[in-house]
Amino acid sequence: MTDFKITRLNASQSDFDSALARLIAWDDSVDHQVNESVRHILQQVKARGDAAVLEFTEKFDRLKVGSVAELEMDQARLQTALDTIPQDQRAALEKAAERIRDYHERQNQASWQYEDEDGTVLGQKVTPLDRAGLYVPGGKAAYPSSVLMNAIPAKVAGVGEVVMVVPTPDGVVNDMVLASAAIAGVDRVFTVGGAQAVGALAYGTETIPAVDKIVGPGNIFVATAKREVFGTVGIDMIAGPSEILVICDGKTDPDWIAMDLFSQAEHDEQAQSILVSPDAEFLDAVEASIHKLLPTMERSGIIAESMGSRAALIQVADLSEAARVSNRIAPEHLELSVENPEVLVEEIRHAGAIFMGRFTAEALGDYCAGPNHVLPTSGTARFSSPLGVYDFQKRSSIIGFSAAGADRMGRVASVLARGEGLTAHARSAEYRIKD
Numbered sequence: 205m206t207d208f209k210i211t212r213l214n215a216s217q218s219d220f221d222s223a224l225a226r227l228i229a230w231d232d233s234v235d236h237q238v239n240e241s242v243r244h245i246l247q248q249v250k251a252r253g254d255a256a257v258l259e260f261t262e263k264f265d266r267l268k269v270g271s272v273a274e275l276e277m278d279q280a281r282l283q284t285a286l287d288t289i290p291q292d293q294r295a296a297l298e299k300a301a302e303r304i305r306d307y308h309e310r311q312n313q314a315s316w317q318y319e320d321e322d323g324t325v326l327g328q329k330v331t332p333l334d335r336a337g338l339y340v341p342g343g344k345a346a347y348p349s350s351v352l353m354n355a356i357p358a359k360v361a362g363v364g365e366v367v368m369v370v371p372t373p374d375g376v377v378n379d380m381v382l383a384s385a386a387i388a389g390v391d392r393v394f395t396v397g398g399a400q401a402v403g404a405l406a407y408g409t410e411t412i413p414a415v416d417k418i419v420g421p422g423n424i425f426v427a428t429a430k431r432e433v434f435g436t437v438g439i440d441m442i443a444g445p446s447e448i449l450v451i452c453d454g455k456t457d458p459d460w461i462a463m464d465l466f467s468q469a470e471h472d473e474q475a476q477s478i479l480v481s482p483d484a485e486f487l488d489a490v491e492a493s494i495h496k497l498l499p500t501m502e503r504s505g506i507i508a509e510s511m512g513s514r515a516a517l518i519q520v521a522d523l524s525e526a527a528r529v530s531n532r533i534a535p536e537h538l539e540l541s542v543e544n545p546e547v548l549v550e551e552i553r554h555a556g557a558i559f560m561g562r563f564t565a566e567a568l569g570d571y572c573a574g575p576n577h578v579l580p581t582s583g584t585a586r587f588s589s590p591l592g593v594y595d596f597q598k599r600s601s602i603i604g605f606s607a608a609g610a611d612r613m614g615r616v617a618s619v620l621a622r623g624e625g626l627t628a629h630a631r632s633a634e635y636r637i638k639d
């Protein structure tokens with residue numbers, strides 16, 4: 205599809221709400237097929253372990269090997285990749301890693317406690333996960349940056365063992381991906397992807413260890429599989445096909461905005477790029493830039509499919525209405541390409557990451573700004589946050605009553621327990637009350 209029409213909406217049209225709802229929804233039939241297929245893959249991996257992983261890797265990634273052990277990349281292989289990639293790539297990865305580490309170190313949580321007037325100690329103990337599973341996408345592009353974004357916060361959190369999975373379609377291994385794993389200190393790497401990799405990490409197989417939590421982005425099969433295994437393991441969020449929403453006052457170069465929209469569309473046919481502006485002529489200018497620049501893009505096929513089926517140019521009355529539309533969509537990435545982004549940001553409530561001002565290309569956030577690029581999609585920024593150190597740590601409450609505290613609060617607990625009709629609770633508290 206190279207000849208396509210981008211959806212145009214106007215927030216003043218009477219059916220705007222329903223048109224917007226249709227734009228951001230997944231097609232029901234796609235949804236149903238993906239759910240069915242993912243459930244089948246997960247059930248097979250749970251029941252048949254390595255054998256099912258090998259079968260699905262051959263089917264979906266066209267990679268046939270005799271055992272899952274052959275799909276593991278050992279530490280020597282990771283180090284060789286780091287030692288042999290071109291020097292400029294190594295330097296860029298190391299620079300990005302340094303900035304990502306600096307940013308995430310600020311998220312580290314400490315345990316805390318305090319003592320009340322009875323000498324009772326109350327607190328919160330922070331513990332890193334024993335073992336985390338990192339999903340690094342690799343179907344339509346290779347993502348060394350996602351290795352760093354997943355693994356560095358896990359390491360900063362102090363996770364015991366970090367296990368990474370990444371598909372290698374047709375057996376093509378990307379050395380920047382392996383080099384990134386070496387830089388970030390990933391413990392084990394398996395070249396397995398899709399729902400089968402998520403199933404293997406959730407249930408464990410003969411070769412791939414079960415983890416406590418699976419994090420990381422992926423396509424719709426990966427995102428659906430993570431949702432399905434939640435409960436057996438923890439997950440970070442739904443981080444599916446990429447999205448960008450640009451709010452522009454009409455004064456940024458239309459070519460810049462067109463390319464920003466392409467930057468997310470080129471990830472996936474299912475990616476979504478939306479421009480919102482009060483300036484109708486600017487929307488026309490960006491549309492013209494899109495058609496002018498598309499033939500120059502290496503991934504024009506994917507971009508055209510994504511822009512033709514899921515993109516939109518939305519006219520609004522003013523920037524406040526633009527903020528309201530954006531809050532309703534709750535995009536993964538939001539660019540505020542306006543004169544005073546620090547004023548407009550006050551009106552933004554839901555977005556995975558907010559890019560402030562005309563010079564802040566979202567692409568910088570994807571690689572090396574420092575904040576995480578693993579972000580909630582499909583409107584889940586209403587209740588989810590960027591991947592962070594906090595995703596790799598959990599908290600336990602600490603409660604230590606003194607004798608005086610047990611006496612005083614035991615009386616309160618006794619009344620509440622008897623009010624609930626739970627006599628054992630009441631008597632357990634009462635035993636510790638002084639006569």
Ligand SMILES: NC(=O)c1ccc[n+]([C@@H]2O[C@H](COP(=O)([O-])OP(=O)(O)OC[C@H]3O[C@@H](n4cnc5c(N)ncnc54)[C@H](O)[C@@H]3O)[C@@H](O)[C@H]2O)c1
Pocket residue numbers: 241264265340341342343344345347350371396397398399400421422423424425426442443444445446471472475536577578579580581
């Ligand atoms: N939200 C975020 O934070 C974020 C970050 C980076 C990338 N992304 C997104 O990650 C995705 C990467 O997608 P990708 O495809 O390149 O790699 P991927 O690793 O997510 O998916 C590839 C896997 O999908 C499975 N698959 C493909 N077709 C299938 C089918 N018909 N049935 C069952 N399984 C199938 C295969 O097993 C394959 O290994 C893109 O959508 C991109 O936008 C999101």
Ligand SMILES: N[C@H](CO)Cc1c[nH]c[nH+]1
Pocket residue numbers: 347349350445446447468536570577578579
């Ligand atoms: N934009 C992606 C998150 O949606 C992250 C990424 C990695 N490489 C390029 N982009």
Ligand SMILES: [Zn+2]
Pocket residue numbers: 446467468471570
């Ligand atoms: Zn990107």
